[in-house]
Amino acid sequence: MSGDVSEHPSLLVVDDDEVLRERLVRAFRERGYEAVGVPDGDRALALAATDPPELAVVDLRMPGRPGLDVVRELLAIDPATQVVVLTGYGSIATAVEAIRLGAKHYLTKPADADEILRAFGGASATVPTASVAAAAGATELETPSLARTEWEHIQRVLADVNGNVSEAARRLGLHRRSLQRKLAKYPPNR
Numbered sequence: 124m125s126g127d128v129s130e131h132p133s134l135l136v137v138d139d140d141e142v143l144r145e146r147l148v149r150a151f152r153e154r155g156y157e158a159v160g161v162p163d164g165d166r167a168l169a170l171a172a173t174d175p176p177e178l179a180v181v182d183l184r185m186p187g188r189p190g191l192d193v194v195r196e197l198l199a200i201d202p203a204t205q206v207v208v209l210t211g212y213g214s215i216a217t218a219v220e221a222i223r224l225g226a227k228h229y230l231t232k233p234a235d236a237d238e239i240l241r242a243f244g245g246a247s248a249t250v251p252t253a254s255v256a257a258a259a260g261a262t263e264l265e266t267p268s269l270a271r272t273e274w275e276h277i278q279r280v281l282a283d284v285n286g287n288v289s290e291a292a293r294r295l296g297l298h299r300r301s302l303q304r305k306l307a308k309y310p311p312n313r
Contacts, residue, residue: 135176136160137167137193138209139185143232147180150236164188168196175201180239181226183210183217191220198225207242209234212282214275277305 134156138144144160151158156178161167163185171179179197183190194206208221211232218229228242277295284290292302 131155131157132177133174134158134178134180135167135170136180137162137164137185137190138180138182139163140182147236147239151240154236154240164190164193164196167193168200171197171200171204175204177204178243179204179206180209181206183208183221184212191217191224194221194224194226205243207239209239212279214279216272216275274305274308277302281306 134151136144136147136151136158138147138160139162141162144162148158148160159170159176161170164181165188167179167181168188170176175197181190181193181197185193190208190210194208197204197206202225206226208218208226208229209232210217210229221229230238230242277291280294281288281291284294288302288306289299292299295302297305
């Protein structure tokens with residue numbers, strides 16, 4: 124996949140959502156990229172070990188190896204690989220961590236091929252989704268409040284159990300009614 128940047132840059136899409144992965148691979152190929160899609164981090168790293176991609180789109184949450192680990196290991200294989208993290212579970216903390224690990228950008232789903240390519244293209248591109256690259260370069264990052272962090276954690280656990288409030292409450296060590304009260308509140312702004 125790798126080598127010097129050519130007329131047809133190689134692009135690896137790592138996402139467990141088969142429909143999204145195949146749609147993105149097709150869209151990137153139509154735009155002249157040598158695009159390949161894989162459903163998990165282990166396959167992505169095996170592929171990158173033999174032929175590192177020039178560009179990679181990595182889903183944050185997948186079964187098995189977490190997306191942030193995939194980002195770290197892709198960049199260990201080839202530091203020249205440019206990575207955009209794509210997720211349906213955006214949070215300030217994970218966005219900042221992705222940028223610190225070396226990702227070029229962080230986008231929340233749904234993002235189309237053009238948005239992703241703009242994210243690879245640089246800071247001058249207008250990307251309508253959450254742009255954290257500028258925030259990471261700022262002199263001072265705004266720390267999320269404890270209430271916001273708690274709310275994001277609850278949402279992540281709830282997503283892990285497919286919306287089952289009783290199971291989420293058990294995993295969080297809360298009474299089901301306490302969790303329902305927390306869920307009834309709007310998310311804290313910061």
